[in-house]
Amino acid sequence: MDWRNWQIREEIIWQIRNHFRSKGFKEAETPLIRPTLIPESYLEVFTTKLMDRNRQEKEMYLITSPEASLKKLLSAGFGNCFEITKVFRNTETDSDTHQPEFTMLEWYRVGSNYLKIMSDCVELFNYLWRSLTEKKLVTAPADGTFKYAGKSINFKQPWLKISVSEALEKFADINFNDITHKDGKDSLTRFPAAKLAAVCVKKGYKVTADNSWEELFNQVYLNEIEPRLNLKVPVIIYDFPQPMAALAKLKKEDHRLAERFELYIGGLELADCYSELTDWREQQTRFEEETKLRKKAGKTDVVWDREFIEALKSGLPDCAGVALGIDRTAMLFADCTNIRDVLLFPFA
Amino acid sequence: MAKVSTSGFQKGMFILFRGEITQIVSFQHVNPGKGSAFVRTKLRNLKTGNAIEFTYKSGEQAEQIPVFVKELQYLYKEGSHFVFMDNQSYEQISLGDAIIGDFGRFMKEGEIYQVYMHNENGLGLRFPKKVKLKVTEADEAVKGNTVSGAKKMVVVETGAKVAVPLFIKTGEVISVDPETGEYVERVNE
Secondary structure, eight states: OOOOOHHHHHHEEEEHHHHHHHHEEEOOOOOOOOOOBBBTTTOOOEEEEEHHHHHEEEEEEEOSSSSHHHHHHHHHOOOOOOEEEEEEEEEESSSOOOOEEEEEEEEETTTOHHHHHHHOOOOOHHHHHHHHHHHSSSOOOOSEEEETTEEEEHHHHHHHHEEEEHHHHHOOOOOGGSSSOTTTHHHHHHOOOOHHHHHHHHOOOOTTTTTOOOHHHHHHHIIGGGGOOOOOOOEEEEEGGGGOTTBBBBETTEEEEEEEEEEEEEHHHHHOOOBBBHHHHHHHHHHHHHHHHHTTTOOOOOBHHHHHHHHHHHHOEEEEEEEEEEHHHHHHHHTTTSSSGGGGSSOO | EEEEGGOOOOOOOOETTTTEEEEEEEEEEOOOOOOEEEEEEEEETTTTTTEEEEEETTOOOOEEEOOOEEEEEEEETTEEEEEEOOOETTTTTEEEHHHHGGGGGGOOOOOOOEEEEEETEEEEOOOOOOOOEEEOOOOOTTTTTOTTTOOOEEEEEEEETTEHHHHOOOEEEEEEETTTTTEEEEEEE
């Protein structure tokens, strides 16, 4: 590892703390080992065993995100807050952008929605860029451009905001209405896999009967949309289909879409934000669906967090939250295309 | 044809992609923000030499092209084709520029190379880990130029140019990494 990369990473973490404290956010510290988790069908978990003094064992998990704990704090009136923490995702090896153990920043704003977090991101990245260039850790001309992976990116120009359905139309030539049913009663009827499968087959993808709508959609997204988001300005892609938004609030006017956005800079997927789902009944239904999907996918059976539902019942205030990968942010500013280059002890 | 799942993917493997024979150049696992696991691959179309990027669903199957390795002698280059011969049967096989790629500039006539075969067709070369090449033209290092890591360009016996450290002289043998075209070491013989 180049020591400069570590200096950049150190500075980023330091400045994130400065930034949020100056905005009046509280810093939280939540547990890494938990007896329950939020069931998320696409994540595999690390399990471990807690032993009491009599060596009686109890199964525990390493967290995949601090979201459950932070939302419990929000329900208890904690207010605007942030946390920088390690999170753990099993099976995520053999990749230049994933590590089974990585560092995440989450922040939450009470009485707010995902639009406000979009401007938070613009502010945070400009602040980090300024701090790093002032300290000469990143060399960049004053016009706001800097280089990542041989490409020039401009932070000061307006960021591109594009909705998922616009991107689908523009880059993949698919009309969102053609692959969904607006008036479907539940997610299965709103998102018929057969309808999307027909489109995918025409495009030359291999489709089998057990492919879900989400899998088919994400394959189109990864092949035809994501590569096009590597632009000269940061890109915010927003309003994702509901199957890709387990804890996000649905849009009032269209229940196929959730208030979620992702931030891409230089083609790197950096942050994922929701207007948070506050309806405990809806949340419970989604947990049950996710648990079924986990079982179907052969993933570790996890005890799901009922306390979290209780917290929602007691009243989670309207809020929005975002998870931002610290390692990938360091990759961006240190101009590295491999996550291992910004870690002191990476997994191979 | 045998099926191979994404978990069996290997660098250098030959698979059918939309009806065309391709070779896996590299692959890695990716998980989109909220979604299943996928495998992002870089493939090389053997007919055109073009690079293709394609993301497979994790567990998706592809058709694997069965291959075996044959040792063949490289005879000469004819237009855009490299002509090889089987020294037992005297059968000749040619491989196009698109398949050989940049490695062609390090190939020596008369040398034996390992060729991936599918039925009677040559699919590609199995690159050696290193190739040894004699330096035929090298300028003397400029005196006083002691900056560490400084390089100069030399010409090797096949006519290719390679960046080497300043101490390399004409007549010496160097080894080169065929995949990157970069100097590896000086070979003492």
